[in-house]
Amino acid sequence: MIKKVFERQLSWLERIFFVDFIKGLSVTIRHAFSKTITTHYPYEKLTPPKRFRGFLGHKVVDGNEPQPAFDEWVERFKIEVRPGRSRCVVCMLCKRACPVPQLFEIEGEKLPNGKRVVSIFNMNLMLCTFCGFCVDACPVDCLFNSDIHETASYTRKDAILNLEALEQIGRDWQARREKEPDRIWIDNHQRQKLWRENDLKLPEVKG
Ligand code: SF4
Numbered sequence: 112m113i114k115k116v117f118e119r120q121l122s123w124l125e126r127i128f129f130v131d132f133i134k135g136l137s138v139t140i141r142h143a144f145s146k147t148i149t150t151h152y153p154y155e156k157l158t159p160p161k162r163f164r165g166f167l168g169h170k171v172v173d174g175n176e177p178q179p180a181f182d183e184w185v186e187r188f189k190i191e192v193r194p195g196r197s198r199c200v201v202c203m204l205c206k207r208a209c210p211v212p213q214l215f216e217i218e219g220e221k222l223p224n225g226k227r228v229v230s231i232f233n234m235n236l237m238l239c240t241f242c243g244f245c246v247d248a249c250p251v252d253c254l255f256n257s258d259i260h261e262t263a264s265y266t267r268k269d270a271i272l273n274l275e276a277l278e279q280i281g282r283d284w285q286a287r288r289e290k291e292p293d294r295i296w297i298d299n300h301q302r303q304k305l306w307r308e309n310d311l312k313l314p315e316v317k318g
C-alpha cells in the first residue's frame with residue numbers, strides 16, 4: 112500500500128487563480144530570457160584546450176623533434192628518418208606503459224640499407240581509456256593526444272587507427288596547434304561562454 116506522506120489542501124484563492132501554475136511558469140519564463148551558458152552542439156563547437164586527451168596521433172618528422180633525445184633514439188635503434196612521416200622509433204615503450212597493451216599492434220621493417228622504419232602501428236581505440244600513459248612514455252614526442260573528440264562511428268573498425276591515420280592526425284594537429292601556447296583556455300570568448308564573464312571574475316587569458 113502506498114502511504115500518503117504529503118497532502119496539502121489548496122486554498123480557494125489558489126484554486127481559482129492557479130497560483131502554483133503561475134509560480135512555475137514564472138521560473139520557466141525567467142530562464143527562457145536569461146543568458147545561455149550551454150553550447151548549441153553540434154551546430155556550435157568549442158575547441159578543446161591544447162592538453163585535451165582526444166584521439167591519439169603520431170607527430171611527423173618536421174625538424175621540431177625533441178633534441179638530443181630524438182637523435183639518440185634514432186641512433187640507438189638505427190632508424191631511417193623520413194621527413195613528413197612518423198617520428199616513431201619502434202621502441203615499444205608506449206605499449207609497455209599501456210594498461211591495455213593488446214590494443215597496440217606495432218611492427219618495424221628493415222630497409223635494404225640496414226636501417227629500420229615503423230611499418231605497422233595499429234591502435235584499437237575502443238579499448239583505450241585515454242589515460243595518456245603511452246604519451247608520457249614516448250621518448251621522442253611522437254605519440255600524442257589530439258583534440259579530436261567526436262569519435263562515434265558506425266562500424267567498430269573505424270575505431271582502429273592505422274599508421275596512415277595516426278600520421279594524418281599528427282600532420283593536421285601540428286599545422287593547427289603546434290605553435291599555440293600551452294594553456295587551459297583557448298581564448299576569452301570560449302571561457303566566457305562556459306563560465307559567464309559577469310558571474311566569475313577570472314584573470315585574462317594571455318596568448
Ligand atoms: S591512452 Fe592509456 S589506454 Fe589509451 S593507448 Fe595510451 S596508455 Fe593505453
Ligand code: SF4
Nearest residue numbers: 199200202203205249
Ligand atoms: S613510444 Fe613512441 S617511439 Fe616508441 S613505439 Fe611508441 S610511438 Fe613509437
